[in-house]
Amino acid sequence: xxxxxxxxxxxPADKRFYATRDITATVDSIPLITASIxxxxxxxxxxxxxxxxxxxxxxxxxxxELSEALAEAIVGVANGAGVRTTALLTDMNQxxxxxxxxAVEVREAVQFxxxxxxxxxxxxxxxxLCVEMLISGKLAKDDAEARAKLQAVLDNGKAAEVFGRMxxxxxxxxxxxxxxxxxxxxxxxxxxxYADTEGFVSxxxxxxxxxxxxxxxxxxxxxSDTIDYSVGFTDMARLATR
Numbered sequence: 001x002x003x004x005x006x007x008x009x010x011x012p013a014d015k016r017f018y019a020t021r022d023i024t025a026t027v028d029s030i031p032l033i034t035a036s037i038x039x040x041x042x043x044x045x046x047x048x049x050x051x052x053x054x055x056x057x058x059x060x061x062x063x064x065e066l067s068e069a070l071a072e073a074i075v076g077v078a079n080g081a082g083v084r085t086t087a088l089l090t091d092m093n094q095x096x097x098x099x100x101x102x103a104v105e106v107r108e109a110v111q112f113x114x115x116x117x118x119x120x121x122x123x124x125x126x127x128x129l130c131v132e133m134l135i136s137g138k139l140a141k142d143d144a145e146a147r148a149k150l151q152a153v154l155d156n157g158k159a160a161e162v163f164g165r166m167x168x169x170x171x172x173x174x175x176x177x178x179x180x181x182x183x184x185x186x187x188x189x190x191x192x193x194y195a196d197t198e199g200f201v202s203x204x205x206x207x208x209x210x211x212x213x214x215x216x217x218x219x220x221x222x223x224s225d226t227i228d229y230s231v232g233f234t235d236m237a238r239l240a241t242r
Contacts, residue, residue: 001166011039030066034073041078048084048136051075052129056093058206064089084136090125094204094239097122101218101232103184110180113160121238185230201237209233 006014014036021027041049053071054060061067071087078085097119099108111117112126131146140146153159164177173183213219217228 001162002170003166006040011043014039028061030070030073033070034077037074038078038081042081042083046083048133049078049086050129050132050136051085051087052125053087053089054092055089056091056206057204057208058092058095058210086132086136088128088132090128092206094121095206095209095233095236096125098236099232099234100209100236101213101234102227102229103186104232104234107180107184110160110163110177113154113163114157114177115154187230187232198242200242201239204239 017032018027018036021029021032026032037051051071051074053067053074055064055067059067061070067089071089075085075087097105097108097112098117099105108117108119108122112119112122127147127150130150131140131143134140134146134149135142140149153162160177164174167176168174173179176183210219213232214221216231217226218231219225220227
């Protein structure tokens with residue numbers, strides 16, 4: 001298993017195409033988005049691919065219909081290229097888990113793997129995607145077998161162990177999973193933020209929350225910006241909670 005970013009040698013023309021899209025008002029073109037995504041995926045020599053296409057206020061595509069069209073385009077082109085491909089449309093009308101930011105999301109991911117804390121929403125989305133991965137990779141014959149295998153590796157610690165080995169293989173700390181708090185940066189100032197009035201959460205502008213993280217330094221507005229990996233939101237309320 002590996003979590004990696006694009007290098008300059010992987011689909012190098014993609015950046016040029018994106019720059020061209022940026023100045024020709026075609027950033028939102030579904031055929032060109034599909035080409036950009038799959039140029040990298042197909043260059044990796046995949047046997048199977050599972051795509052998570054977001055829907056809602058935090059999604060790249062502004063409407064459900066456009067997200068669905070993008071998913072269908074990716075699946076159609078990738079399968080046509082000989083890669084077994086499926087896509088799930090998953091909701092981004094609220095944050096995926098309880099955190100938004102760099103280090104705080106990594107912390108929550110480790111806590112999920114170790115069982116220290118598993119956000120129910122993150123659990124559902126992760127399981128659904130991993131079920132598709134196991135079936136597409138011919139490691140499980142159906143949903144029930146896939147879910148049983150996934151739950152087993154969460155319960156016996158194998159999932160956390162493999163994540164730790166991946167970090168170490170990429171020259172990270174060998175004890176990162178056990179001592180993540182020692183390695184992840186923490187913000188110099190923390191502040192509890194509460195609603196002005198009592199009630200239930202009925203709507204969440206996920207994109208605005210993401211931009212708030214960027215405004216705190218958690219993302220780049222321009223290429224020269226330095227990222228502050230410590231900033232973010234934690235313990236966020238979910239929709240329909242008080």
